[in-house]
Amino acid sequence: MDIEDVRQDIPMLKELIYLDAASTTPTPVPVIKAMSNYFYNYNANIGRGAYSIAVKATRKINDARSKVARFIKADTSDIIFTKNTTEAINIVAQGIDFNKGDSVVVPNIEHHSNFIPWLNLKKRGVEINVVKADPQGIIDPSTIEDAVDETTRLITVTQVSNALGSQQDVEEIGKIAQEQDVLYLIDAAQSIGHMEVNVNKMKAHFVAFPGHKGTMGPVGTGFLYCCQEQASELDVSLLGGGTVYDVSESDFELEDSPYRFEGGTPNIAGFIGLGASIDYINQIGLKRIENHGLKYTEILYDSLAEIEQVTVYGDPQNIYGIVSFNINNMNPHDVAKILDEVKGICVRSGYHCAIPAMRHIGAYQKGGTIRASLHYYNTLEEIQELADTVGELTKTWGA
Numbered sequence: 001m002d003i004e005d006v007r008q009d010i011p012m013l014k015e016l017i018y019l020d021a022a023s024t025t026p027t028p029v030p031v032i033k034a035m036s037n038y039f040y041n042y043n044a045n046i047g048r049g050a051y052s053i054a055v056k057a058t059r060k061i062n063d064a065r066s067k068v069a070r071f072i073k074a075d076t077s078d079i080i081f082t083k084n085t086t087e088a089i090n091i092v093a094q095g096i097d098f099n100k101g102d103s104v105v106v107p108n109i110e111h112h113s114n115f116i117p118w119l120n121l122k123k124r125g126v127e128i129n130v131v132k133a134d135p136q137g138i139i140d141p142s143t144i145e146d147a148v149d150e151t152t153r154l155i156t157v158t159q160v161s162n163a164l165g166s167q168q169d170v171e172e173i174g175k176i177a178q179e180q181d182v183l184y185l186i187d188a189a190q191s192i193g194h195m196e197v198n199v200n201k202m203k204a205h206f207v208a209f210p211g212h213k214g215t216m217g218p219v220g221t222g223f224l225y226c227c228q229e230q231a232s233e234l235d236v237s238l239l240g241g242g243t244v245y246d247v248s249e250s251d252f253e254l255e256d257s258p259y260r261f262e263g264g265t266p267n268i269a270g271f272i273g274l275g276a277s278i279d280y281i282n283q284i285g286l287k288r289i290e291n292h293g294l295k296y297t298e299i300l301y302d303s304l305a306e307i308e309q310v311t312v313y314g315d316p317q318n319i320y321g322i323v324s325f326n327i328n329n330m331n332p333h334d335v336a337k338i339l340d341e342v343k344g345i346c347v348r349s350g351y352h353c354a355i356p357a358m359r360h361i362g363a364y365q366k367g368g369t370i371r372a373s374l375h376y377y378n379t380l381e382e383i384q385e386l387a388d389t390v391g392e393l394t395k396t397w398g399a
């Protein structure tokens, strides 16, 4: 499928320029159809009914789990469905039996969803060892290695920063975790669906994913890769229907993973949609998406960087899919509002749920940055339109 085919499947792209894939991506028509087919034809709960539409719904969810697993080279039983990346990270942060005096190594440019759940462990006497990225948002694996000591229980890192687009060497950091025999969690919110994510190569115990970003699945979906060995160690906090083998009046016996972590009725239509979205991404071809992303990120970066009075953040050699920038003298929210009003350009503005990262790059006082983020459906014309409009703004409003 080429870009035009994909654009045909996303009708809203006829009306606007969508440059906010890092927040969430639009859902293509085949994915919507897979979900509406469920609602129209076999809208039943899963794992509970013996009648045929309930069996069909259960089979479709199982299929979706297998597709997701194959996509990241995991086993089906390693995939825990969640409502988003945030829930996936919290299952781990709240599930590990941390002891007072344990510590966690976490970079200072993380999304809040991979920062606050660890900070919150301070209540349990866990130390948070925050390592600094370089000024461009790159984390030197040696800084992680230096931060690890005998108290470290877990290292975490985000593969592609949502604030700056910087890519981290997650495999190298994985080797450090392995050598030091500590747990390792990767936040893959901005890489999945954009590039190959192979959990075997990453050597991570846990990888947290959205379904609604790069994979073009629906909002309300996400998943956690959790290796079997750790799944049985994690405490489960959402207990109820679907999580147990047996219950007596005095005790209960938990189901195996993933079911023990998926209490209650899940977002059935959403996960069927997620399965369809994986098919969709495979149909386009991950390599094709990645090549498009690499080329268009460079063009986006360069076309903004050459405008006087524009500051572009991050190292152009290292970013993927995301370009954060500012216009001197202008508040990022004002810029985003004007871009939308005059040209229908959707970009995100502000702190991007990464306030420590904004402080790190010196953009906090300014109110954060403007962030343009790409996917395969974006065209060169759209990038040019953004750059031209930003150029016009600097002439009217800049310093």
Ligand SMILES: Cc1ncc(COP(=O)(O)O)c(C=O)c1O
Pocket: 022, 023, 083, 084, 085, 086, 087, 111, 113, 114, 158, 160, 161, 162, 187, 189, 190, 209, 210, 211, 222
């Ligand atoms: C790097 C990163 N981690 C975590 C999240 C949270 O994702 P979700 O909204 O799926 O919980 C985001 C969302 O933008 C993100 O970019």
